[in-house]
Amino acid sequence: ALALLTRPRAARVPLKGRHVFITGGSSGIGLAMATAAAREGARVSILARNLARLEDARAAIQRDSGRDDVGVHAADVRDAGAVARALQEAGPVDVLVCNHGVFVPQELEGQDVDEIKWMVDINLMGSFHLIKAALPAMKARTRETRLPGSIAIMSSQAGQVGIYGYTAYSASKFALRGLGEALQHEVIADNIHVSLIFPPDTETPGLEEEHKRRPELTNIIAGSSGGMKADDVAKKALDGIKSAKFIVPCNFEGAMLAVATAGLSPQSSPLMAFLEVVGAGLMRFAAICFQWNWFSTIESYYAKKKKSE
Numbered sequence: 001a002l003a004l005l006t007r008p009r010a011a012r013v014p015l016k017g018r019h020v021f022i023t024g025g026s027s028g029i030g031l032a033m034a035t036a037a038a039r040e041g042a043r044v045s046i047l048a049r050n051l052a053r054l055e056d057a058r059a060a061i062q063r064d065s066g067r068d069d070v071g072v073h074a075a076d077v078r079d080a081g082a083v084a085r086a087l088q089e090a091g092p093v094d095v096l097v098c099n100h101g102v103f104v105p106q107e108l109e110g111q112d113v114d115e116i117k118w119m120v121d122i123n124l125m126g127s128f129h130l131i132k133a134a135l136p137a138m139k140a141r142t143r144e145t146r147l148p149g150s151i152a153i154m155s156s157q158a159g160q161v162g163i164y165g166y167t168a169y170s171a172s173k174f175a176l177r178g179l180g181e182a183l184q185h186e187v188i189a190d191n192i193h194v195s196l197i198f199p200p201d202t203e204t205p206g207l208e209e210e211h212k213r214r215p216e217l218t219n220i221i222a223g224s225s226g227g228m229k230a231d232d233v234a235k236k237a238l239d240g241i242k243s244a245k246f247i248v249p250c251n252f253e254g255a256m257l258a259v260a261t262a263g264l265s266p267q268s269s270p271l272m273a274f275l276e277v278v279g280a281g282l283m284r285f286a287a288i289c290f291q292w293n294w295f296s297t298i299e300s301y302y303a304k305k306k307k308s309e
């Protein structure tokens, strides 16, 4: 029965010979995705702010993939005009990957409201600017090529569960979930599939930077999901995009998290739908165990702190 019910209908999004536009493609997960997509025969364009890093990334992608047609676009995703110009220059996109993101963890009380606004502007508003600028040409493209398009949005496991130190970051990533679910209704008629990617901590320059400021409790709680290499996250992300999956977990904890937070997200796979239906209760139990563990950790952390004061 589920096989008849799962929507949107399953689809395959080919990358070979198609135009893949990746923001944040000069570093970390974005660079790994751009390299993997180029290796699969896609024409890749990458966008970021810093041109020197973009040029270095282009050289690396071309060296690792043997392609010589990587496009680079220097723009700040907060600037809607600059984003529109970059997409104009890049030409019609088949697969848009909104991967850019910044993350500065801190307790809300101590965090500067400007830093909160900065994260939301880049992570959330930046994605709005990109999708708005790319959509018209993407729709024309899917009609012209009769091939499915994809809009992939890089969330995080912190976009599925809010944890200590991530009030601003989780808010910006949870917002992308609402964007993605609503957008999928709006673009399915044009054969465009939305994919949300949910990685755990991933070894990137961004994570290295984050570790300099991350509160101890954030380290402990985020550590519940282990860590991954950027190349492995990139592979999971591209596989999810190619199979037009709406929720793309990247590790085992992420798969559990995806079932626990399935909500009303679209599900194209009858098998996954079956697992979500039968696994929901069990995963909720697992979630309650994780929260028990996290609140116990927080409790003892503050008890110890009080004793030492």
Ligand SMILES: NC(=O)C1=CN([C@@H]2O[C@H](COP(=O)(O)OP(=O)(O)OC[C@H]3O[C@@H](n4cnc5c(N)ncnc54)[C@H](OP(=O)(O)O)[C@@H]3O)[C@@H](O)[C@H]2O)C=CC1
Pocket (backbone or CB within 6 Å): 023, 024, 025, 026, 027, 028, 029, 030, 047, 048, 049, 050, 051, 053, 075, 076, 077, 078, 099, 100, 101, 102, 103, 122, 126, 154, 155, 156, 157, 198, 199, 200, 201, 202, 203, 204, 205, 206, 207
């Ligand atoms: N690393 C991790 O632990 C995890 C990361 N993620 C998410 O993955 C994505 C990539 O993270 P990661 O690879 O670690 O990050 P990095 O810091 O390594 O790279 C971030 C990329 O985004 C670009 N970027 C940042 N701000 C802007 C902006 N305002 N306009 C345009 N480009 C921008 C950077 O280039 P430039 O500075 O030149 O603009 C860079 O290319 C983010 O969305 C992050 O939230 C999710 C889960 C885990």
Ligand SMILES: CCCCCCCCCCCCCCCC(=O)[C@@H](N)CO
Pocket (backbone or CB within 6 Å): 103, 156, 157, 158, 161, 163, 199, 200, 201, 202, 207, 210, 221, 222, 223, 224, 225, 253, 254, 256, 257, 260, 283, 284, 286, 287, 290
């Ligand atoms: C139902 C059972 C649940 C399974 C366990 C779930 C554990 C989730 C812990 C939260 C991990 C948050 C990582 C954030 C990574 C990130 O985004 C930062 N590095 C900034 O980019």
